[in-house]
Amino acid sequence: MKAVEVEGLVKRFGQLVAVDNVSFTVEEGELFGFLGPNGAGKTTTINILTTLIRPTSGKAFVAGYDVSKQPSKVRQAVGLVPQEITVDDDLTGRENLMLQAGLYHLTHEQARKTIAELLELVGLSEVADKRVETYSGGMRKRLDLAAGLIHRPRILFLDEPTLGLDVATRAAIWSYIKRLRSEAGVTVFMTTHYMDEADALCDRIAIIDRGRIKAVDKPVNLKNSLGGDVVELEVVDGGRSVAEIVEKISGVKRVAVVDGLYRLTVERGDKALPLIVEALVRNDVKVQRIMLKTPTLDEVFLEYTGRKLREEAGSWEESFRRRHVLRRARAV
Amino acid sequence: MDVLTEVRVLTMRELKKWYRSPFLLVFTLVQPVLWMGLFGKAFNLTGFLRIPNEILDQLPPAATSQIASVFNSILTRFFGRADIDYFSYISLGMLSITVLFTSMSSGMGIAWDRRLGFLNKLLAAPIWRGSIIVSKVLATVVRSVLQASLLLLLALALGARFNPLLPLGPLIAVAALCILAVGLSSFSIAVGLRLKSWESQAAVMNLLNLPLMFASNALYPVSLMPPWLQTIALANPISYAVDAVRQTLLLGQAANTAILITDMAAVSLFAAFFTAVGTYLAGTTLKKT
Structure with missing residues (x-):
């Protein structure tokens, strides 16, 4: 059985189509990422x-249950860690988890045992009885992660797990996510708008833009689909011969000259690089600089989307309006 | 059983948030104490009908007793008993006002929970939607009654004198305050569920709090008001809770059982109506489209 199965999912908020005919599946035990810009x-x-x-149309099954028809079954099977930090500042870490345990009807004994394990997992055992208001942003997020796992869900949903955290904290959160996946054996569905995050964590990624899925695959396959690595080469005195030399090397697909810089598209950069250097040295070409770039x-x-992740193509007003409508709809 | 667990943990969350911030506790008491102290001591309504001793000494005893009986009948008409002092009268009124202020702010909690994303986390859990509302109402009832009790002790310390209708009087008074808290907090939460932002919620509650206080019998008897205001005061649930508390704690033997039953029925009706509205809104609003 698939952990998540979505077919032709559509969600409209008035005029705006927030989710536009989306279909995908998530395998049991997989760490699946939704990558796309805000909105x-x-x-x-x-x-x-x-x-x-509720979806406007389309079907969605989570842990085998229909989200529209069996919502309480779905709720029992999933854990949610929203993008906002939702632990309560006025309670201690342990009290927050006890509250969460109560919401999932754990007995007192079960709750105590599970909470001790989870606190250990997210590295908060020491500060469990301090109030959350004394916690740092990263600690709060970790507590939120633990709260999402309290009832041993089969699928954990993480919405922008590292939003607003600094670089070091983000790396720490990543390692906790990996750890809880391997130790708790949970399927993880996460969203992110950070490329490096999707790359570092996810088994498979769906690239989503303006409500539509543009591609779903493993990060490495997505990168390979671009046609390989790029070697950039700068030589002391250029000439026609350099292009002729490197073109003959096996694995080199294309050679282009951009501003006196040779850009070689190669199949496997790590294998091609020594061959390139060797051929150039043999032909007495002085190499000033050589650089290998693997596609990110x-x-x-x-x-896939025809635009960069950070820059909003199209009109500024359109993307602003889209985000605004989504935010209001979300606040319902 | 599951529902009971949900309600218990959510209620405890609310109460912990409350008693861990002593500032909040003190702050919610300051306003009623100020009203009680300023109004009760300065606008001594019953004191207007007291004749200074030097004038009494100049009058013949027959005239004195005549004046006294006239004044006493006026006092009885307005305050229920002739020997009631205004400070005791107003401090019992303030118990319901504490309940009013506390309960009306409870909808703000749900607006905050929504804004902080906490509500979403609750909605993603397999809980009965009503638990979210019921726990807030329960916590408000506990807070209101504890604050009202503190206020009562303060009033006693400041010189209020009560004539409780023993043995059931205090119990009935607490019951009236609890029912009032249920009704008002359900109303406040219903508004909070509709209005979504805590700013507009706060604006609505500030708009309602003072008119509800002044257009009730908390500060002065309804019979002193002009007819149009009397109509409003008689439609105001606060008036009935205040009267129930005065009947049971202030009037002693002069208490009127029929009036007390009417008071309790009116407060209960109001609470039942808004509890129904709140529960209905919880069902529809929290079940997103």
Whole structure:
């Protein structure tokens, strides 16, 4: 059975189509990522899958249950960590988890045992009895992660798990997410608008833009689909011969000259690089600088959506309006 | 059983948030104490009908007793008993006002929970939607009654004198305050569910709080008001809770059982109506489209 199965999912808010005919599946035990800019429909999808809002049309099954027809079954099977930090400042870490345990009807004994384990997992055992208001942003997020796992859900939904955290904290959160996946064996569905995050964590990624899925695959496949790595080469005195030399090397697909810089598209950069250097040295070409670039998901995103992740193509008003409508709808 | 667990943990959350911030506790008491102290001591309504001793000494005893009986009948008409002092009268009125102020702010909690994303986390859990409302109402009832009791002790310390209708009087008074708290907090939460932002929620509650206080019998008897205001005061649930408390704690033997039953029925009706509205709104608003 698939952990998540979505077919032809549509969500409209008035005129705006937040999720536009989306279909995908998530395998059991997988760490699946939704990658896209703000307002792409990521949170709306999570809200539908966790039964917070109803789809306009289409089907969605989570843990085998229909989100529209069996919402309470779905709620029992999933954990949600919203993008906002939702632990209560006035309670201690342990009290927050006890509250969460009560909401999932754990007995007192079960709750105590599970909470001790989870606190250990997210590294908060030491501060469990301090009030959350004394916690740092990263600690709060970790507590939120633990809260999402309190009832041992089969699928954990993480909405922008590292939003607003600094670089070091983000790396720490990543390692906790990996750890809870391997130790708790839970399927994880997460959204992010950080390329490096999707790349570092996810088994498979769906690229989503303006409510539509543009591509779904493993990060490495997505990158490979761009046609390989790029070697950039600068030589002391250029000439026609350099292009002729490198073109003959096996694995080199294309050679282009941009501003006196040779850009070689190669199949496997790590294998081609020594061959290139060797051939140039043999032909007495002096190499000033050589650089290997493996494609990043940034370029993949550009390739599939025709725009960069951070820059809003189209009119500024359109994207602003879209985000505004989504935010209001989300606040219902 | 599951529902009871949900309600218990959510109620405890509310109460912990409350008693861990002593500032909040003190602050919610300051206003009623100020009203009680300023109004009760300055606008001594019953004191107007007291004749200074030097004038009494100049009058013949027959005239004195005649004047006294006239004044006493006026006092009885307005305050229920002739020997009631205004400070005791107003301090019992303030118990319901504490309940009013506390209960009306409870809808703000739900607006905040929504804004902070906490509500979404609750809605993603397999809980009965009503638990979210019921727990807020329960916590408000506990807070209101504890604050009202504190206020009562303060009033006693400041010189209020009561004539409780023993043994059931205090119990009935507490019951009246609890029912009032249920009704008002359900109303406030219903508004909070509709209005979504805590700013507009606060604006609505500030708009309602003072008119509800002044257009009731908390500060002065309804019979002193002009007819149009009397109509409003008689439609105001606060008036009935205040009267129930005065009947049971202030009037002693002069209490009127029929009036007390009417008071309790009116407060209960009001509470039942808004509890129904709140529960209905919880069902529809929290079940998103």
